Amino acid sequence: MDLKVSSPKEIAKLYREQSHFSSLSRADVGPVITSQYGGKYNNISTEWTQRDLERNEIVTFCRQYIVFHDDKLIVYSGPSGNCTEIKGELLSQDSPSGEMKAVVRECSIKGEEKQFLEIWHKNSKIKSLNLTALKKHGKVYEDEQFGCLVWSHSETHLLYVAEKKRPKAESYFQSESESGLLGDDEDVIKAGKQEDTVKGNQFVYYEDWGEALVSKSTPTLCILDIEGNNVSVLEGVPEDISPGQAFWAPNDTGVVFVGWSHEPFRLGLKHCPNRRSSLFYVDLTGGKCEKLSDSTAVCSPRLSPDHCRIVYFECDVYGPHQQCNKLCMYDWYTKKTSVVVDVVKRGREDGFTGIYSSMLSHQCWSADSQRVLISSPQRSRKDILVVDTSTGQVTSLTSKSDMGSWSLLTIHRDLMVVSCSSPNCPPSLRVGFLPASGSEEEVSWVTLEDAQMQPEIDWQILTFTPPPEEDNKQYPGLDFEAILLKPKDVKEGTKLPVIVKPHGGPHSVIVTEWLLSSAVLCRMGFGVLHVNYRGSLGYGQDSIFSLPGNIGTQDVKDVQFAVESILKRGDFDREKVAVIGGSHGGFLACHLIGQYPDFYKACVVLNPVTNLASMIGSTDIPDWCTVEAGCDYNTNTMLSSSMLEQMLNKSPIKHVTQVKAPVLLTLGAKDKRVPNKQGIEYYKALKALQVPVRLLWYPGNNHSLSKVDAESDGFMNIALWIIQHLNL
Numbered sequence: 001m002d003l004k005v006s007s008p009k010e011i012a013k014l015y016r017e018q019s020h021f022s023s024l025s026r027a028d029v030g031p032v033i034t035s036q037y038g039g040k041y042n043n044i045s046t047e048w049t050q051r052d053l054e055r056n057e058i059v060t061f062c063r064q065y066i067v068f069h070d071d072k073l074i075v076y077s078g079p080s081g082n083c084t085e086i087k088g089e090l091l092s093q094d095s096p097s098g099e100m101k102a103v104v105r106e107c108s109i110k111g112e113e114k115q116f117l118e119i120w121h122k123n124s125k126i127k128s129l130n131l132t133a134l135k136k137h138g139k140v141y142e143d144e145q146f147g148c149l150v151w152s153h154s155e156t157h158l159l160y161v162a163e164k165k166r167p168k169a170e171s172y173f174q175s176e177s178e179s180g181l182l183g184d185d186e187d188v189i190k191a192g193k194q195e196d197t198v199k200g201n202q203f204v205y206y207e208d209w210g211e212a213l214v215s216k217s218t219p220t221l222c223i224l225d226i227e228g229n230n231v232s233v234l235e236g237v238p239e240d241i242s243p244g245q246a247f248w249a250p251n252d253t254g255v256v257f258v259g260w261s262h263e264p265f266r267l268g269l270k271h272c273p274n275r276r277s278s279l280f281y282v283d284l285t286g287g288k289c290e291k292l293s294d295s296t297a298v299c300s301p302r303l304s305p306d307h308c309r310i311v312y313f314e315c316d317v318y319g320p321h322q323q324c325n326k327l328c329m330y331d332w333y334t335k336k337t338s339v340v341v342d343v344v345k346r347g348r349e350d351g352f353t354g355i356y357s358s359m360l361s362h363q364c365w366s367a368d369s370q371r372v373l374i375s376s377p378q379r380s381r382k383d384i385l386v387v388d389t390s391t392g393q394v395t396s397l398t399s400k401s402d403m404g405s406w407s408l409l410t411i412h413r414d415l416m417v418v419s420c421s422s423p424n425c426p427p428s429l430r431v432g433f434l435p436a437s438g439s440e441e442e443v444s445w446v447t448l449e450d451a452q453m454q455p456e457i458d459w460q461i462l463t464f465t466p467p468p469e470e471d472n473k474q475y476p477g478l479d480f481e482a483i484l485l486k487p488k489d490v491k492e493g494t495k496l497p498v499i500v501k502p503h504g505g506p507h508s509v510i511v512t513e514w515l516l517s518s519a520v521l522c523r524m525g526f527g528v529l530h531v532n533y534r535g536s537l538g539y540g541q542d543s544i545f546s547l548p549g550n551i552g553t554q555d556v557k558d559v560q561f562a563v564e565s566i567l568k569r570g571d572f573d574r575e576k577v578a579v580i581g582g583s584h585g586g587f588l589a590c591h592l593i594g595q596y597p598d599f600y601k602a603c604v605v606l607n608p609v610t611n612l613a614s615m616i617g618s619t620d621i622p623d624w625c626t627v628e629a630g631c632d633y634n635t636n637t638m639l640s641s642s643m644l645e646q647m648l649n650k651s652p653i654k655h656v657t658q659v660k661a662p663v664l665l666t667l668g669a670k671d672k673r674v675p676n677k678q679g680i681e682y683y684k685a686l687k688a689l690q691v692p693v694r695l696l697w698y699p700g701n702n703h704s705l706s707k708v709d710a711e712s713d714g715f716m717n718i719a720l721w722i723i724q725h726l727n728l
């Protein structure tokens, strides 16, 4: 069978065309304004990201819209200007009244990186503070894990998180004249303040929070007094705690934050909400700090509009890295905590399968402070759910829609701003009012920015019941799903080549949203099968718990079962099957080619886990290796030869001598999660066994391999590798 698109030039053209579709990253709703004719409207500001292949970077841009309404019904809406690129903004936040805007900006001055905190009012920048020169703290945290920029309710102070100031370190051999007279210190000398220096500490190791949080070690809470131009570092946070996700308590009496325990050492946080953490309150007057939640694992605290309650997610510490969340609520005045939505072991009859999002949207409460909105995977879809905090009842706003997946960007006075997409439709922007309690399914969505449907792509969700011999004895009766993308209008009798894509994690999920590389592969003429094997998020806690201890068998067999099942339908060519996987998906791909050596004709792995026993000593998440291999973890766990044996036995490297499929590896030079030595170990084994292998090395890339050149070059090489080895 000839592919529709197979030459490098045509593939690059198609990739370029499809990468022009942008994704929504944020939306903010301004205050309600009454026009001179009495009509009410809101300005909506949106942020989008897009790959810029020419400049080799992801660009962020904004676009404004205007929405006229009568409080419950949208009467007119439309864009109110063109797109503008945003440069150098690390964080930004409008003040509660909408009168001012704060921005943390990074810019290069005479070749040196500086950070500024700016305050904007009307049409001017009324303040610009050089935070770098102030030297009250290190770099400001801009990440989603810790970072925040929050106005006090009074709009007089700003709260943010920055790296703790480190004492200046110098060599024992540094001469007095050199000491402290280098360019960087000019401002300090001018200010007449000479810093204390510590000799011999130049090379002291600072732990960090791992993958994608490198050089983030000791976060501190910082407050700018806007009027007084004064930045202070908040005191009272316990020494063994790293604070983040902070906001102002009711009446600005103090600060509420999530504190992660960093003793006895830090474990990687990215994709791992199961780290010991609690909700804290530090009082601004006395500096007294109190714990508001038990020591489990918490995140995303959000204060209700009436300032009476805080909702947040909670899950168990250690165990599977991502699990079904509880939605908890802390009452500020009674100081009582309740569980609003508990862990769901099995999907319920009404379709609710539990909460699996890693973050709540920054604005997630209904105007009356009664309901909370959550975007969460529900099996293979992502839906927007409404939770009634007084009854715990969960209703889906989107489960009946034709669009594959939905995400809440923000909600303001019940005006919801959302993004939705499908495997054949890039993200579009919609708005709608949250209906009254009990009529949630009646939202009438208005599209602010439409997306170009890709009519050449067909997609469906397939459900699989594992054969009886593969049923999990401890967690019986679990099913799983896959998302199949297929080119439309295929000539009758044509058998398509197929690419199998198991996701990573393993406790993550691929939902029915816009997936750039799968869309391009499908338009080239491939069938693409994303398998959400048992252990994926969105199917109940039992499914998640069924996998640890069974990796390398249960997940591998689920993927193989899904592929065999679609081959039986007759649309696909069993001689032309390839597998692609990243991380734990790479682990599965390597297992599949080792356990089914004649089945797969080509394999591509991105930062794959190949040997748990060698990964444990070098990854930022050693607990992951232990737990997934089926052993318990705590920070005192010391390795034993039996644990190492168990890890090796579950690893794909065990089957490497069976491998026949040519393997393409793509590795990130700076991956802290699955260090590139994992891929290199596998590469060397394949070389020794004379299996065709090619390794692509992406400098400056971490585990996600998401820099524009790594992603686009990786895509081209992956496509051409598969075309070559499937003889297309």
Ligand SMILES: CC(=O)N[C@@H](C)C(=O)N[C@@H](C)C(=O)N[C@@H](C)C(=O)O
Pocket (backbone or CB within 6 Å): 270, 271, 272, 321, 503, 504, 505, 506, 508, 581, 582, 583, 584, 585, 609, 621, 624, 673, 674, 703, 704
């Ligand atoms: C917890 C964790 O990070 N585990 C890794 C071994 C892993 O599989 N990570 C994935 C979340 C991941 O990065 N997956 C990507 C590559 C994917 O394609 O799913």
